Structure formats: structure tokens, C-alpha cells
Amino acid sequence: xxVISQKPSRDICQRGTSLTIQCQVDSQVTMMFxxxxxxxxxxxxxxxxxxxxxxxxxxxxxxxxxxxSRPNLTFSTLxxxxxxxxxxxxxxxxxxxxxxxxxxxxPGTRLTVL
Amino acid sequence: KNEVEQSPQNLTAQEGEFITINCxxxxxxxxxxxxxxxxxxxxVSLFMLSSGKKKHGRLIATINIQEKHSSLHxxxxxxxxxxxxxxxxxxRLWETSGxxxxxxxxxxxTVNP
Numbered sequence: 441x442x443v444i445s446q447k448p449s450r451d452i453c454q455r456g457t458s459l460t461i462q463c464q465v466d467s468q469v470t471m472m473f474x475x476x477x478x479x480x481x482x483x484x485x486x487x488x489x490x491x492x493x494x495x496x497x498x499x500x501x502x503x504x505x506x507x508x509s510r511p512n513l514t515f516s517t518l519x520x521x522x523x524x525x526x527x528x529x530x531x532x533x534x535x536x537x538x539x540x541x542x543x544x545x546x547p548g549t550r551l552t553v554l
Numbered sequence: 555k556n557e558v559e560q561s562p563q564n565l566t567a568q569e570g571e572f573i574t575i576n577c578x579x580x581x582x583x584x585x586x587x588x589x590x591x592x593x594x595x596x597x598v599s600l601f602m603l604s605s606g607k608k609k610h611g612r613l614i615a616t617i618n619i620q621e622k623h624s625s626l627h628x629x630x631x632x633x634x635x636x637x638x639x640x641x642x643x644x645x646r647l648w649e650t651s652g653x654x655x656x657x658x659x660x661x662x663x664t665v666n667p
Binding site: 441477481482483485530532542543544545546547548549550 | 587589594595596597598599602640642655657658659660
């Protein structure tokens with residue numbers, strides 16, 4: 441199994457600012473993902489973080505709003521840019537070792553935008 | 555229509571009761587994952603199964619591939635079981651030999667003492 445940590449665990453931010461969330465996995469993984477969970481809803485995939493190349497974004501999410509880095513096989517960052525109250529959500533990092541293996545989730549970052 | 559449907563959306567039980575949460579999916583999958591999410595937001599993996607039944611402590615998960623249906627059972631429920639339970643299906647992506655995870659809406663379980 442993989443243990444995933446995220447920083448920060450929560451933050452309250454002002455409209456128009458940006459926040460970078462860090463995700464650290466305790467072992468090398470082939471796949472890392474970023475999800476958003478809006479209040480009362482299920483998880484929505486933002487993008488797949490690719491090591492050494494640009495992330496693969498899902499429909500409705502763009503790089504300018506959610507830039508992602510993945511410099512190695514254990515670490516990734518997600519930035520929420522030019523935030524608005526609609527960005528208030530839990531952001532979850534997730535990782536999987538290989539295509540069909542079990543997927544693990546981080547503790548989440550609870551973001552509130554005022 | 556979501557590819558993964560859960561029922562019920564909300565469930566309230568008394569301590570000690572037997573709990574069942576259901577999950578159905580519309581297309582073939584390679585595996586199904588039951589997850590638990592506590593109010594803080596973190597998600598814990600309970601079971602990943604592709605056939606039959608798995609048991610861990612008071613939790614039991616079953617899956618019927620032909621009927622495209624899975625259930626999560628909690629025996630002798632306890633207030634600490636109160637959480638959101640999410641089922642997630644691994645849909646195979648033939649073009650990449652990998653799989654895509656699709657989530658149900660979750661079941662909010664409250665167990666009262």
C-alpha cells in the first residue's frame with residue numbers, strides 16, 4: 441500500500457489569490473491524480489499528473505486554472521489559481537501503482553475561498 | 555446517468571444494527587473499491603474486489619459480476635462507523651491497458667448510540 445500526505449490540510453484564502461497544495465507519497469508510484477470534491481458531492485477528477493511532462497486534464501479543467509507539477513515518482517503539486525468562492529472544495533491527491541492496482545487517497549486539503 | 559449508483563443516499567441506524575449499502579454499475583469493470591470518508595475529508599480504502607466476498611472485522615463486501623452489483627455490510631454497527639461510504643468502479647480502458655475510476659455519490663451513514 442501507499443501512504444499519501446498532503447499539505448496544507450486546510451486553508452482559508454482570499455478571492456483572487458492562488459494556493460499550491462503539495463502531495464507526497466511514501467513510495468514510488470506510476471500514476472498520481474488530483475480530485476476535487478465540492479460540498480455534498482462525490483469526487484471529480486481534475487487531472488492525471490504525469491512525471492516529466494504536462495498533466496492530462498479532464499473536460500472542464502484547464503492548466504491555467506489548475507497548474508500541476510510532478511517532478512518525480514513520489515511528489516506532485518496542484519495550484520488553484522485566481523481563486524473564487526466557487527473553488528471552495530476538498531482537493532484530494534491520489535496514487536496508484538500501475539493500471540489495475542488499488543488506488544490510494546491522501547487526507548485531502550479543505551479549501552475555503554472568501 | 556452516473557455509471558455507478560449507490561443506495562441509500564442517507565442511512566440512520568441504531569447502534570448494533572446490521573447495515574447494508576448497495577452499489578450498482580452499468581458497464582463492465584475490472585474491480586470495485588469501497589471507500590470510507592470521515593468528516594475531515596480523508597478517504598480510507600476498505601476493500602478492493604473483483605469477485606466473491608471479502609471480510610475484515612465487522613465489514614463484509616460482496617460483488618456479483620453478472621448482476622453488476624456490490625454490497626457493503628456492517629455487522630454490529632457502532633457510532634464510530636458514522637461516515638460517508640463510497641463505491642468506486644475501475645472501468646477498463648482498452649486503449650491504454652489501464653483503468654479509470656468512477657465514483658458513486660456516496661452513502662452518509664449515521665449510527666446513533
